[in-house]
Amino acid sequence: MAMARRAMSLLPQWPSRVFSVELDGAPFYFAIQEKHRGEEVPPVFQRVQEYYRCYSLFVCSSDRIRRAMFYAELKDKLLRDLPPECDLSPMSSFLPNVKDSLIKGYFLKDNSDSSSPIERVLRDLIQRDPVFVCSYLRGDNCQLWTQHLWPHTGSQVMEKSKEYYVVPSEAPEYHPATLNIINSDVFYSLEEACDVLKKCGDIIPEATSILELLPSRAQARSKPDFPVIVIEGLDATGKTTLTKSLRDILRAVLVPCPPQCLYPWRARFDKEPPLIRRAFYALGNYITAEQIGQEAMKTPVIVDRFWHSTAAYAIATAVSGPPCNLPAVGSEVYNWPSDLLQPNLVVLLTLDPEERKRRLMNRGQGKTVEEQELDHNRLFRLRVEEAYQRISGPACVTVDASPSADQVLQQVLLLIRGKCHL
Ligand SMILES: Nc1ncnc2c1ncn2[C@@H]1O[C@H](COP(=O)(O)OP(=O)(O)O)[C@@H](O)[C@H]1O
Numbered sequence: 027m028a029m030a031r032r033a034m035s036l037l038p039q040w041p042s043r044v045f046s047v048e049l050d051g052a053p054f055y056f057a058i059q060e061k062h063r064g065e066e067v068p069p070v071f072q073r074v075q076e077y078y079r080c081y082s083l084f085v086c087s088s089d090r091i092r093r094a095m096f097y098a099e100l101k102d103k104l105l106r107d108l109p110p111e112c113d114l115s116p117m118s119s120f121l122p123n124v125k126d127s128l129i130k131g132y133f134l135k136d137n138s139d140s141s142s143p144i145e146r147v148l149r150d151l152i153q154r155d156p157v158f159v160c161s162y163l164r165g166d167n168c169q170l171w172t173q174h175l176w177p178h179t180g181s182q183v184m185e186k187s188k189e190y191y192v193v194p195s196e197a198p199e200y201h202p203a204t205l206n207i208i209n210s211d212v213f214y215s216l217e218e219a220c221d222v223l224k225k226c227g228d229i230i231p232e233a234t235s236i237l238e239l240l241p242s243r244a245q246a247r248s249k250p251d252f253p254v255i256v257i258e259g260l261d262a263t264g265k266t267t268l269t270k271s272l273r274d275i276l277r278a279v280l281v282p283c284p285p286q287c288l289y290p291w292r293a294r295f296d297k298e299p300p301l302i303r304r305a306f307y308a309l310g311n312y313i314t315a316e317q318i319g320q321e322a323m324k325t326p327v328i329v330d331r332f333w334h335s336t337a338a339y340a341i342a343t344a345v346s347g348p349p350c351n352l353p354a355v356g357s358e359v360y361n362w363p364s365d366l367l368q369p370n371l372v373v374l375l376t377l378d379p380e381e382r383k384r385r386l387m388n389r390g391q392g393k394t395v396e397e398q399e400l401d402h403n404r405l406f407r408l409r410v411e412e413a414y415q416r417i418s419g420p421a422c423v424t425v426d427a428s429p430s431a432d433q434v435l436q437q438v439l440l441l442i443r444g445k446c447h448l
């Protein structure tokens with residue numbers, strides 16, 4: 027009952043929300059409107075006419091760690107328990123252009139003969155887990171759809187609540203996924219990222235070990251004595267080759283990010299939902315910053331990936347579709363964390379996709395899931411590259427990595443000498 031009350035407390039904004047679901051690979055936005063007798067309502071869901079029933083499920087816990095974990099669990103549960111005729115796609119609900127208002131869920135299209143098996147699964151879920159369920163029913167004229175929110179009232183779970191018409195809605199000014207990026211996908215302080223790992227310590231014991239590796243506080247503004255140069259770029263753009271040469275020529279120390287001490291835990295955190303996974307990588311930047319701070323008192327420091335990678339991959343994964351869906355140039359999302367050490371120069375290596383693929387093949391190594399995704403998904407790669415270039419404070423300087431390794435090295439040395447007086 028306590029959970030039911032908490033769920034209901036999220037409901038007052040329900041009629042003002044917009045819903046987004048991917049249909050045939052494109053986002054479809056709709057809103058709901060109270061039923062008024064005789065009023066004309068435009069037809070929607072034409073693309074799901076062949077389905078008789080649809081449902082939406084939204085995760086509604088007020089605890090964000092539980093919400094993130096349960097969203098991932100819910101998909102596995104639904105795929106396991108629902109009949110195979112049931113089609114599942116991700117869905118979201120949000121208040122247009124209102125920060126932090128996004129709730130994630132799933133949309134179910136049911137093509138089976140009977141609604142009973144699905145409704146049994148959904149009824150069980152609503153009683154035990156932090157979810158809202160809505161059902162959508164097609165009217166007699168095959169055009170009108172209505173949405174019913176299933177009430178969370180113990181014994182009367184299946185009694186349908188107020189009916190709303192489903193009406194098409196315009197695409198919002200800001201892509202809905204951009205509303206929740208701050209402190210869910212990208213963290214802007216050591217404290218915010220720590221907070222996530224602290225709160226999941228009882229579910230993920232490794233989180234506690236990571237917190238023990240952290241500096242007691244971020245090394246914010248202290249300017250290192252020697253230059254700190256970061257090399258960024260997608261996998262196989264030549265970062266390892268270049269950073270090793272720079273280390274040898276400049277008699278510098280080479281520091282990777284995430285730091286080596288986090289390597290044993292990477293596979294573990296790569297499996298976690300974005301909130302936890304991104305907090306893990308954010309903390310990697312603060313551990314690396316501590317190492318940079320110490321080394322840069324004695325020698326120049328070359329860093330293989332840093333904050334640009336953490337933020338660009340996180341933003342590009344959170345948002346779908348073409349790069350125009352990314353938060354606009356100048357958005358606070360691209361700001362450098364105020365408590366994170368700032369390098370003197372950030373170089374971004376860029377490479378033609380075909381040449382990058384060729385280098386990846388030649389290397390013949392296993393790739394991370396994200397890197398495989400980059401290969402297959404052109405739009406994802408374009409979003410990562412665009413996000414890299416929008417990050418500011420410091421912004422990156424782009425270098426074409428297609429010439430020979432030596433030519434790229436000479437080009438970067440010129441930049442370093444111009445900027446860092448080495
Ligand atoms: N400028 C270059 N021209 C041609 N091949 C390169 C160049 N730089 C690196 N490579 C080769 O491309 C592959 C990927 O380079 P690597 O330095 O490992 O990239 P990253 O560290 O960015 O993943 C390696 O096989 C490397 O020898």
Ligand SMILES: Nc1ccn([C@@H]2O[C@H](COP(=O)(O)OP(=O)(O)O)[C@@H](O)[C@H]2O)c(=O)n1
Pocket residue numbers: 260261262283284307308331332333335336337339340394396397
């Ligand atoms: N500083 C960093 C480095 C990597 N990462 C994450 O780690 C993933 C790949 O890093 P990687 O170490 O496999 O890259 P390569 O060393 O293979 O070029 C990226 O997709 C990011 O999600 C990060 O968040 N922050």
